[in-house]
Amino acid sequence: INEFDVEYLMPTGSPLTTGTQQFSSFVGDFIDVNTGETLFGGSDVFSSNGSGAAEFLSGDSFSVSGGATLFGGNDRFENVNAVTVVGDVGNENSNSSIANTGVVNGGDDVFSFIRPSGSNVSSVFDRLVGDVDYNAFGGIVNGGNDTFIMRGFNHANVIHGDVTVSFGILNGGDDFISIGDADFGSDAQPNSINLNRVYGDFSSI
Numbered sequence: 001i002n003e004f005d006v007e008y009l010m011p012t013g014s015p016l017t018t019g020t021q022q023f024s025s026f027v028g029d030f031i032d033v034n035t036g037e038t039l040f041g042g043s044d045v046f047s048s049n050g051s052g053a054a055e056f057l058s059g060d061s062f063s064v065s066g067g068a069t070l071f072g073g074n075d076r077f078e079n080v081n082a083v084t085v086v087g088d089v090g091n092e093n094s095n096s097s098i099a100n101t102g103v104v105n106g107g108d109d110v111f112s113f114i115r116p117s118g119s120n121v122s123s124v125f126d127r128l129v130g131d132v133d134y135n136a137f138g139g140i141v142n143g144g145n146d147t148f149i150m151r152g153f154n155h156a157n158v159i160h161g162d163v164t165v166s167f168g169i170l171n172g173g174d175d176f177i178s179i180g181d182a183d184f185g186s187d188a189q190p191n192s193i194n195l196n197r198v199y200g201d202f203s204s205i
Helices: none
Strands: 007-009 023-027 030-033 038-040 045-047 054-058 061-064 069-071 076-078 082-086 103-105 110-114 127-129 132-135 140-142 147-151 158-160 163-166 169-171 176-180 197-199
Touching: 023 061, 030 069, 061 069, 082 132, 127 163, 132 140, 163 169
Parallel strands: 007 045, 023 054, 030 061, 038 069, 045 076, 054 082, 069 103, 076 110, 082 127, 103 140, 110 147, 127 158, 132 163, 140 169, 147 176, 158 197
Antiparallel strands: none
């Protein structure tokens, strides 16, 4: 099964403030990839003005079951505001039973967070993950060649090039991570990024 390419325009609001527009989770293609299925994700685009509200974004699927295979699409995440953004597979309840226990071939995803000149918009996220949030026992992840470009956004926590946690097999992708100031000269707004940690492949096994 092949999934069509889709563009998602995220609504405005803050995921950290009550009383504003807030949405829980978005997925580009599939809720789950079930045992026996081989599915191909589309090349989806998630974009906003930097203040779109979501708890979790997943480019292709929330989970992949044992005996299933997913080929992730080449998704793009542009200035989205979400607690967690995962390029291919993940969900806000990721654990050993709701995660990847199948085979994920990660897409070549792009995470682009570039604050416009003169803007006070600041993206807020806990982590960006290139391929799979939680790779459980039995899971296989072949990481895509992902690109992370961060310019002038703060309130960031951590970037994982391939997975957050892996108890299965991980073949990391050739990721590119570029972090820097917005370089807007006398721009009145802060133009440096406050990022705690960057992992090329994973942070825990």
